Amino acid sequence: MTKSILVVDDTRSMRKMVAAVLRPAGYEVEEAGDGVEALELARARVFDLVVTDQNMPGMDGVSLIRELRCLPDYDPVALLVLSTEASPELKQKARNAGATGWMVKPFDPQRMIEIVRTFI
DSSP states (O other), X not given: OOOEEEEEOSOHHHHHHXXXXXXXXXXEEEEESSHHHHHHHHHHSOOSEEEEOSOOSSSOHHHHHHHHHTSGGGSSSEEEEEEXXXXXXXXXXXXXXXXXXXXXXXXXXXXHHHHHHHHO
């Protein structure tokens, strides 16, 4: 069965770029423009992995991760942050919220596929 990934970013071009890397690698990709939309999609179905930006209007990545971890079905799901930010404090805050990993933009496509394969 094809594994599904939810890509969350308020920048459409970034969502498309991530999807363009993951789809050819064999993953089904759904996109959300912010944390609120992502949470609605996540409540409707369980994804195998979530990749979220940190800085988004409405609900940032750490808040989204915290909300997803409150959903019982998302307990075993890997939640990755993909952000231009990389401060140790923010990474720790994300880990405390339940993030599985952190990738920095701009990302290396091959490295992203390796990381995704590790968690799915």
